[in-house]
Amino acid sequence: MSGDMNVTLKVWRQKNNNDRGRFETYPVQGVSPDMSFLEMFDILNERLITEGKEPVAFDHDCREGICGMCSMFINGRPHGPLQGVTTCQLHMRSFKNNDTIVVEPWRAKAFPVVKDLAVNRSAFDRVMSSGGFISINTGNAQDANSTPIGKDDADMAFAAATCIGCGACVAACKNASAMLFVSAKVSQFALLPQGQPERKQRVLNMVAQMDAEGFGSCTNTGACEAECPKGISISNIARMNRDFIGTQLSMQKV
Amino acid sequence: MNWFTKMFSSSIGQKLIVALTGLFLCTFLVVHAMGNLALFKSDNGMSFNLYTVFMTTNPFIKVVSYLLYASVIFHAFKGLHLIYKNRQARPVQYGMVNGKANSHWTSRSMGVLGTIMLVFIVVHMSNFWFEYKFGYIPYVQYTENISTGEVSGMPYVDEAGNPKQIKKKMEEFVIGDNKITIVKDLYAEVAEEFENPLLVGLYVFAMFAVAFHLFHGFKSGFQTLGLNHPRYNQAIQFIGTWVFAIILPALFAAMPLYFFLVK
CATH class of the missing domain: 3.10.20.30 (Beta-grasp domain)
Structure with a gap:
């Protein structure tokens, strides 16, 4: 060509x-x-x-x-x-x-x-391994419809789960903040019943790892949302903020 | 570290401090603008001067005012501290950034706008708050005819025309048909300060900074608190734009302009 x-x-x-x-x-x-x-x-x-x-x-x-x-x-x-x-x-x-x-x-x-244009995005992997999963004791898979999920929640969880972890949100952000990425990963579980047992510990761990990696903090410019190739919404960031603040005020462990 | 310090030392917790203090300062602006509307009343400044006495003596207002000073300090220093930390999150800058393609300039300029406001607050407080508390403000004597309700004001002076002082901020008593009110004349101080075109210019310029800061800041505060939902997002956007970025700064800017151009 x-x-x-x-x-x-x-x-x-x-x-x-x-x-x-x-x-x-x-x-x-x-x-x-x-x-x-x-x-x-x-x-x-x-x-x-x-x-x-x-x-x-x-x-x-x-x-x-x-x-x-x-x-x-x-x-x-x-x-x-x-x-x-x-x-x-x-x-x-x-x-x-x-x-x-x-x-x-x-x-x-x-x-x-x-080297040149290639960067090391392992920081995202470490954030994921700090809480971006659900723990499942293996056994037979249960019937797909045995856990009903509301359509709105399913749609929002799917929309959050479309994040491909490319890091464009961090690149676009004037603060190099990873809030859009982390919030999408927190949200996709927070919206589903399977994510509930570990919901509180997950948001605390993932935010702590995000901070430890040296990402900046969010100033709500919305640049991440505008540049995200998957159109992840900053409403996920609000959800993570809600979850984080709510968890801090409601954890049983003092 | 206990959970409380852990929470407020995390990135989200630090932003929570900025959001909560910022939104509290927004409520102050509403009260400040409403109260200062007394400046526009043509009563020789009587209602403004009485309002000033109320605001500086009422115990509830006093408590809130100390909360307010603390909020200004926390908001400014936490905001600047976060900007400093956020700079460190990108040690090598881009050669080319097209910021306007993905975000509004106000959201990228909160530090500059806020710093202009901080300088303004220092100037503003030294003009009026400091003068009223520690400086020299002459007294004015209002005579209100109880039967007709007519009010006249004149400087509180002795026979030779020298300004007289009283111990308190205000004194009220009745002589015959007249109710006499002697009060510190901050209104005259306002009128005098706003004869200075440089100061008027600074005030109007600072109100643009307030407008642009709040255009982003008001809705940003709600987002940080986690309040983002299609049911009320439009209301937040509407109030942030019309009340906090347009009406309030316009009202504040109108005050120095009124004294400079009309009075």
């Missing part, structure tokens, strides 16, 4: 976490408007490899918009100019010929840069 678009990329290059990092400029010629943003990077990388240079490291996996691996901060916005898409689902037709495009990694203390 080739086309007649030319773009200039200003890409963040950083050898490793100890390197200071800097922008480097790469002109990319013959780009098709139907290419995805990542395919355009593939072209650049092939050329860099042919020239004997180090290719640009970036995260990607499914390239279908559901895995949450791609993580580019494009022209000042996570996942680029479109709403409701990940970088892999962003196509070059969203840019104009001869555009200069600035590409950076997610920037947060809790997301250290591994």
Whole structure:
């Protein structure tokens, strides 16, 4: 696939976490408007490899918009100019010929840069393992309809569970806060009967881990919600705040 | 650490302090604006001066006022502290940020707007609160004719025209048909201060900061408390915008402008 678009990329290059990092400029010629943003990077990388240079490291996996691996901060916005898409689902037709495009990694203390545009998002995994689960004693699966769930709650739980953990919320937030991610994970269980037994301990543990990871605090700018590729609502943040405050005031353990 | 300190040292707990003090300060603004409407009354400042005496002597108001000072301090310092901590959460800044694509500028400028307000509060309190409590405020004598209800005001002076003082903030007594009220004339102090165009400019500018701060702050406070629901979100948005970001700042800004332009 080739086309007649030319773009200039200003890409963040950083050898490793100890390197200071800097922008480097790469002109990319013959780009098709139907290419995805990542395919355009593939072209650049092939050329860099042919020239004997180090290719640009970036995260990607499914390239279908559901895995949450791609993580580019494009022209000042996570996942680029479109709403409701990940970088892999962003196509070059969203840019104009001869555009200069600035590409950076997610920037947060809790997301250290591994190399170039790839960051370490293990902080999210540690938040999840602190409480983002339900404990089940194994046995036969019970009948699917034996636990009735209201339609509204089921819908809200599903909407929260669509979070793919890409970290765009942290990247978009001026405080590098992870509140949208953590609140989506808290909410998907808080809304369902299966999440109730561990509900109080879960919100305390996950918020404590979130704070320990060095994420900022939420100032309700709403940038996370606007940039989330899955459209997770900040009403989840309010639910987590409610759960957190309510739990603090009602825990049996003093 | 017990649960209480644990709660208020968590990120959500610290924001809870900012939200609760902020919303409390919002209720103060309503009372402050309503009371200060007395400035617009054409009665030589009598109702404003009497209101001032009430606000500085009523024990309930006194208790609330100390709560208020504490709230201003907690709100400002916790807010600035969180901004400092939030900066640390992103040690390397982006080369390019398109903030307006995903959020309103007021929500990203609460620290700057709040700092303008803090400077304003210091100036405002030194203009009036400090002057009234520790500075020199002349007295005014109002004479109200009990049968006709007519009120006249004149400076409280001796025969030579030198200002006289009384021990208390206010004294009331009746002579014949006239009810005499002698009271500290803060109204005259207000009128005098607002002859200064620089000060009037600062007050009006600060009210813009109040408006933009509260445009985000009011609804943000509710979100932090966990109060976000389609049943009342519109009401919060409406009250935050119309009452706290438009009507109240406009009323406050009208006060110095009234004295500068009309009086």
